[in-house]
Amino acid sequence: MTVVTLTVNDELISANAGQTVLEAVRDSGGNIPTMCHLDGLSNYGGCRLCLIELGGSPKLSPACFTQVQEGMVVFTHTDRLIKYRKMVIELLLSERNHICAVCVMNGNCELQAMAAELGVDNVRYDYLSPKLAMDASHELFTLDHNRCILCRRCMRACDEIEGSHVWDISGRGIDSMVITGLNMPWGESDVCTKCGKCVQVCPTGALSKKGSSVAEMKKDPVCLRWVLDGRQKGIWDYEKRATRLAQV
Amino acid sequence: MNKRELEAAAQSELERQKKFCHRVLCCNSTSCMSAGAGEVLKTLQQSVEDNNLQKEIEVSPAGCMGLCSAGPMVTVQSSDSENTLYKEVSPKVAKEIIESHIVKETPIDDNIIPSDFPFFAKQMKLVLAHSGLINPARFEEYVALGGYNALAHVLRDMTPSEVCETIHKSGLRGRGGGGYPAGLKWNLVRRSQGSHKFVIANCDEGDPGAYMDRTLVESNPHQLLEGMAIAGYAVGADQGYIFVRGGYPGASKRLDQLETAIRSAERNNLLGGRILNSKFGFRIDLRVGAGAFVCGEETALMASVMGRRGQPVPRPPYPSDKGLWGYPTLINNVESLSSVSTIINHGAENYSKIGTTGSKGTKIFALAGQLKYTGLIEVPMGITLREIVYDIGGGMLDGRTFKAAQTGGPSGGCIPAEHLDIEIDYEKFREIGSSVGSGGLIVLDNQSCMPDLARFFMEFCMDESCGKCVPCRVGTRQTYDILDNITKGSATMDDLVKLEDLCIMMQETSLCGLGQAAPNPILSTLRYFRDEYEAHIKDHFCPATECKITKSPILDLVNGKG
Numbered sequence: 001m002t003v004v005t006l007t008v009n010d011e012l013i014s015a016n017a018g019q020t021v022l023e024a025v026r027d028s029g030g031n032i033p034t035m036c037h038l039d040g041l042s043n044y045g046g047c048r049l050c051l052i053e054l055g056g057s058p059k060l061s062p063a064c065f066t067q068v069q070e071g072m073v074v075f076t077h078t079d080r081l082i083k084y085r086k087m088v089i090e091l092l093l094s095e096r097n098h099i100c101a102v103c104v105m106n107g108n109c110e111l112q113a114m115a116a117e118l119g120v121d122n123v124r125y126d127y128l129s130p131k132l133a134m135d136a137s138h139e140l141f142t143l144d145h146n147r148c149i150l151c152r153r154c155m156r157a158c159d160e161i162e163g164s165h166v167w168d169i170s171g172r173g174i175d176s177m178v179i180t181g182l183n184m185p186w187g188e189s190d191v192c193t194k195c196g197k198c199v200q201v202c203p204t205g206a207l208s209k210k211g212s213s214v215a216e217m218k219k220d221p222v223c224l225r226w227v228l229d230g231r232q233k234g235i236w237d238y239e240k241r242a243t244r245l246a247q248v
Numbered sequence: 249m250n251k252r253e254l255e256a257a258a259q260s261e262l263e264r265q266k267k268f269c270h271r272v273l274c275c276n277s278t279s280c281m282s283a284g285a286g287e288v289l290k291t292l293q294q295s296v297e298d299n300n301l302q303k304e305i306e307v308s309p310a311g312c313m314g315l316c317s318a319g320p321m322v323t324v325q326s327s328d329s330e331n332t333l334y335k336e337v338s339p340k341v342a343k344e345i346i347e348s349h350i351v352k353e354t355p356i357d358d359n360i361i362p363s364d365f366p367f368f369a370k371q372m373k374l375v376l377a378h379s380g381l382i383n384p385a386r387f388e389e390y391v392a393l394g395g396y397n398a399l400a401h402v403l404r405d406m407t408p409s410e411v412c413e414t415i416h417k418s419g420l421r422g423r424g425g426g427g428y429p430a431g432l433k434w435n436l437v438r439r440s441q442g443s444h445k446f447v448i449a450n451c452d453e454g455d456p457g458a459y460m461d462r463t464l465v466e467s468n469p470h471q472l473l474e475g476m477a478i479a480g481y482a483v484g485a486d487q488g489y490i491f492v493r494g495g496y497p498g499a500s501k502r503l504d505q506l507e508t509a510i511r512s513a514e515r516n517n518l519l520g521g522r523i524l525n526s527k528f529g530f531r532i533d534l535r536v537g538a539g540a541f542v543c544g545e546e547t548a549l550m551a552s553v554m555g556r557r558g559q560p561v562p563r564p565p566y567p568s569d570k571g572l573w574g575y576p577t578l579i580n581n582v583e584s585l586s587s588v589s590t591i592i593n594h595g596a597e598n599y600s601k602i603g604t605t606g607s608k609g610t611k612i613f614a615l616a617g618q619l620k621y622t623g624l625i626e627v628p629m630g631i632t633l634r635e636i637v638y639d640i641g642g643g644m645l646d647g648r649t650f651k652a653a654q655t656g657g658p659s660g661g662c663i664p665a666e667h668l669d670i671e672i673d674y675e676k677f678r679e680i681g682s683s684v685g686s687g688g689l690i691v692l693d694n695q696s697c698m699p700d701l702a703r704f705f706m707e708f709c710m711d712e713s714c715g716k717c718v719p720c721r722v723g724t725r726q727t728y729d730i731l732d733n734i735t736k737g738s739a740t741m742d743d744l745v746k747l748e749d750l751c752i753m754m755q756e757t758s759l760c761g762l763g764q765a766a767p768n769p770i771l772s773t774l775r776y777f778r779d780e781y782e783a784h785i786k787d788h789f790c791p792a793t794e795c796k797i798t799k800s801p802i803l804d805l806v807n808g809k810g
């Protein structure tokens with residue numbers, strides 16, 4: 001594998017050709033904030049938190065999509081970027097209804113953690129507070145649109161890992177909403193396998209297990225890597241397992 | 249069909265037309281149709297029949313004749329004199345055109361447009377040259393005026409790289425708004441490796457008030473098909489798609505027209521396999537969008553063509569590398585592609601003689617607003633805005649004064665009176681904070697409220713945002729709300745700071761051109777008319793009168809109306 005060298009915040013790091021800047025920076029121990037990205041899922045590029053500056057370009061680039069190149073000069077935490085990241089979180093918080101004190105994810109929420117990490121201590125924009133319905137028709141899970149940040153992780157997990165494609169988006173712009181099935185109550189979708197991956201990967205309290213009360217919902221998005229590793233190793237594949245067992 | 253047969257077809261059509269002493273052409277484009285051109289065409293045909301003149305007069309529908317505000321338009325072509333152009337033709341006037349103008353040779357003075365009419369004098373019709381002179385449904389009429397000669401010439405005498413070079417030398421830049429040099433893009437796609445390649449004509453045209461592409465397709469569909477086939481040959485593609493906006497009244501008619509044009513080109517071996525007996529084959533199919541502005545953005549457009557949700561993805565990879573289904577794809581605007589045959593026919597040097605250093609050729613604008621004459625115009629690059637407003641547009645309506653021109657629609661900006669002498673040029677427009685855009689040009693008078701204008705365009709962007717990325721999805725809504733408060737007189741100076749801050753953030757962080765350009769109308773109106781914003785905020789007063797607050801709400805309160 002070809003190795004390339006790039007400069008990140010004035011330090012040299014090496015990376016494998018074909019990696020994204022996000023992967024390279026994280027592999028070398030650094031960090032770039034992300035929200036819509038999740039290891040194991042395809043990239044989406046919607047949250048714009050991972051924007052970075054590239055030397056020689058006035059444009060900002062999403063780290064989750066940008067491929068490393070030899071000699072690339074990357075800045076991940078300039079004043080401009082930090083300011084914009086805060087604004088993204090402010091916009092997200094203003095969009096729907098994020099009253100942590102009464103949320104099942106309080107204390108475990110990625111949005112909340114990100115706001116704290118980036119130092120978002122107030123929201124300058126008016127809260128739009130749309131009054132959106134909840135969907136509790138599923139026997140195991142609940143969907144609360146009021147907490148959804150439209151990151152589409154649920155959609156990608158269900159489509160790409162579980163292979164069900166229960167989730168999609170209806171409407172556009174500020175009226176976008178996640179939907180289940182053909183815009184039917186979740187409980188009526190007969191393609192949902194009830195695996196719960198969407199719930200595990202959802203960064204906020206939008207998807208939760210039924211019965212969880214305030215601050216009781218904990219999620220494990222890393223489960224995806226686990227599923228994928230298992231699939232690669234053929235844990236659920238009888239033939240592969242037999243040969244592997246034979247080898248032991 | 250081969251080159252000789254093409255010439256023979258042209259000849260026989262010319263002879264057919266010569267048999268008539270007069271041809272009466274009635275504009276059947278959207279604007280004239282809505283002004284009643286359908287009835288006019290019927291009346292023309294009826295009175296020809298009533299007078300038993302079918303052998304002498306041909307009545308035919310045609311494309312746009314330009315002066316759309318004075319429709320329905322009718323052109324009378326006579327074998328022994330110059331064309332006569334009629335405006336505001338009612339069925340009654342239509343009858344008179346046949347019975348008085350043609351039979352008695354007394355033109356109807358009230359409706360005639362003189363041949364030196366200033367609206368037309370300063371225009372330069374290259375791409376629109378045949379618009380209004382041919383029946384778009386008849387392939388033969390395009391061929392009679394030299395149609396498909398460029399394609400035949402290219403296939404016989406030029407290599408693909410020579411074609412790309414010609415386009416490059418002509419200086420043609422993308423007319424869809426970005427102004428990217430077409431020759432460079434063609435060369436990129438030509439050099440890209442791929443077992444398939446595609447050409448897409450972008451006919452999404454979603455800017456409010458713009459109808460350049462729609463008119464080109466309505467008036468002369470074969471010009472687009474010819475341009476696409478030449479592009480296909482130049483980049484090595486074998487399949488083309490025309491992405492047409494759907495979901496509005498009249499869309500299905502246009503689709504039928506395009507379909508007819510494609511079929512007749514195929515029947516005559518100008519599309520399909522082994523075009524004009526060469527080794528080159530190229531097919532064109534239609535794809536219909538659901539009517540979303542964002543689907544004009546190239547990556548969203550491709551998603552839509554592939555049957556997915558019309559939503560952009562980050563570039564790179566660019567379509568020229570990985571486009572439709574991963575294959576190299578050339579995406580050009582309809583006007584860009586419709587210019588191709590003109591460039592080949594007239595030569596790249598001649599085309600590049602028109603215009604400024606950086607912007608060559610002609611540009612079509614949809615001229616609208618408080619002007620005496622409005623409609624579809626084609627002007628040479630480098631003409632000044634003043635000439636467009638005062639010569640072509642005939643100046644402001646009586647009693648109004650020029651305040652600003654808004655170009656580039658929701659992605660563009662405004663140009664105030666102090667810059668009236670600016671030349672039409674991509675870079676010069678950018679310098680003053682506007683953009684040539686795809687060709688919307690709205691002239692505003694002193695009664696137009698600039699914050700209200702910004703609010704209008706932001707509302708459009710908010711409704712059209714796809715919702716994928718946060719800065720655009722939420723940013724358009726938040727900026728809209730602030731603008732709405734400003735125009736209602738209930739905003740504060742803090743809001744103005746917040747607004748500007750958010751605008752810059754959206755420009756820099758949005759995923760696609762929609763979100764990146766959405767703040768442009770705000771920033772440019774702020775640049776030139778900041779005092780108007782401040783008047784709304786500080787004095788609760790709108791200096792213009794079109795805005796919702798014409799008086800202070802506090803004043804209303806004091807007067808007991810609040």
Ligand SMILES: Cc1cc2nc3c(=O)[nH]c(=O)nc-3n(C[C@H](O)[C@H](O)[C@H](O)COP(=O)(O)O)c2cc1C
Binds near residue numbers: 422580762
């Ligand atoms: C939001 C958005 C809307 C667009 N709409 C159109 C359109 O309606 N027609 C068009 O030709 N180009 C449109 N474009 C530009 C296209 O993405 C693309 O640049 C263009 O079709 C390339 O052709 P050209 O180089 O010939 O201009 C749009 C771009 C954006 C960002």
Ligand code: SF4
Binds near residue numbers: 201203204206
């Ligand atoms: S439900 Fe959760 S995972 Fe799905 S889009 Fe909303 S926030 Fe993202």
Ligand code: SF4
Binds near residue numbers: 712714763
């Ligand atoms: S900028 Fe707007 S239209 Fe473009 S991807 Fe983002 S949300 Fe969609």
Ligand code: FES
Binds near residue numbers: 044046049051
């Ligand atoms: S993580 Fe890259 S845009 Fe969201």
